[in-house]
Amino acid sequence: MxxxxxxxxxxxxxxxxxxxxxxxxxxxxxxxxxxxxxxxxxxxxxxxxxxxxxxxxxxxxxxxxxxxxxxxxxxxxPSADPPARSAPPVKPPVPSAESLVPSAEPRPSGMPPAPSAEPRPVPPAPPAPPRSAAPPSTRPARSAPPLRPAGLPELTPETDLASQRPGATLRATAPEAGPGESGLLERLSSRVQRRRPMDAARRKELLGERRTGAELGRLTRHGWRVLHSIPLPDGGDIDHLLIGPGGVFSIRTEYHPQQSVRAADDTVTVDDGDPRPYITECRAEAALVQQALERHTDFPVTVQPVLVLVDAASLDVAATQTGIRVYRERQLSALAPLSGALTAHEADRLYDIARRRGVWAGA
Structure with missing residues (x-):
């Protein structure tokens, strides 16, 4: 072995x-x-x-x-761990079998040591007796758990979300803008690219997701992996998913250019207007991501929600707001140095799972 x-x-x-x-x-x-x-x-x-x-x-x-x-x-x-070995770890040279099997005093004068070893009830053993004495039935279990658990959807170029651009789901599901709802530049661009023009509100949402996506892209140099616009069965999406040494983060983007935003325990207000359920929605999305990933892993997954307010004139986060992280887009750089939540193997495995479109089909 x-x-x-x-x-x-x-x-x-x-x-x-x-x-x-x-x-x-x-x-x-x-x-x-x-x-x-x-x-x-x-x-x-x-x-x-x-x-x-x-x-x-x-x-x-x-x-x-x-x-x-x-x-x-x-x-x-922990209770299933084998007892600690009484012998020190193996260091070359390997001790001989005679040095591990004590012999009685009369033995040298009566019989040579080598022949006397054959009838002895205890066979010579290597320095780690528990391993060599293990019954054969335990040996086939040597292989580690498979990297891809049973039931993990197939990964193909068509189902790989790694190439998904920020706002892709928003663009694909946007209704066609009516007369006067889209600007001239948008109509010309849509005609050249053979896609439906978007109204002003959808264009702002798309701009916000792209701005956040660009900031998250800066984190890849620190070992993070990013997925964008993960489609969900109900037609919605997870705006961004960040996976790396500091854990898993489900990120929602809201675009509020030149507006004052305040985040309290469960609500967000913009320019002192009516409360908006952004925080509640962020928590729900993080729970959904956690359930989807844990269906295909053999270790628990913690997903932290993040709300990003793009282009806000000011952002005031209440001191009691500890359930989620609330940032402006530039503040996403605070995630770069986080570490210790996932091993490199765990982060790679979660990214391999999350990038498969079929994983989210039942989310």
């Missing part, structure tokens, strides 16, 4: 790790070079991960028992 595993170095988001991978590239554990801690994705990989790390980076494993923990997204509960 050890000969089939690989060890790769990973340095990103301020982390410095060594990953132990299965032959297909799936990580089964890693060591943090800064803290010396070791994490395994499943209790049954504990020995394999520590043995491989002992070969690649012996300085991480001291003669004392290393600090090994099972990742919280693993299938095993």
């Amino acid at each position: 050890l000969e089939e595993l690989t060890v790769t170095a990973w340095q990103y988001f301020g982390h410095d790790r060594l990953y132990v991978n299965l032959p297909d590239g799936t990580p089964i554990g890693w060591a943090d070079r800064r803290t010396g801690g070791i994490t395994v994705v499943h209790a049954r990989y504990r020995d394999d991960v520590t043995d491989m790390l002992a070969r690649r980076a012996p300085e991480l494993l001291t003669p004392a028992e290393p600090d090994v923990r099972v990742h919280p997204g693993a299938f095993d509960t």
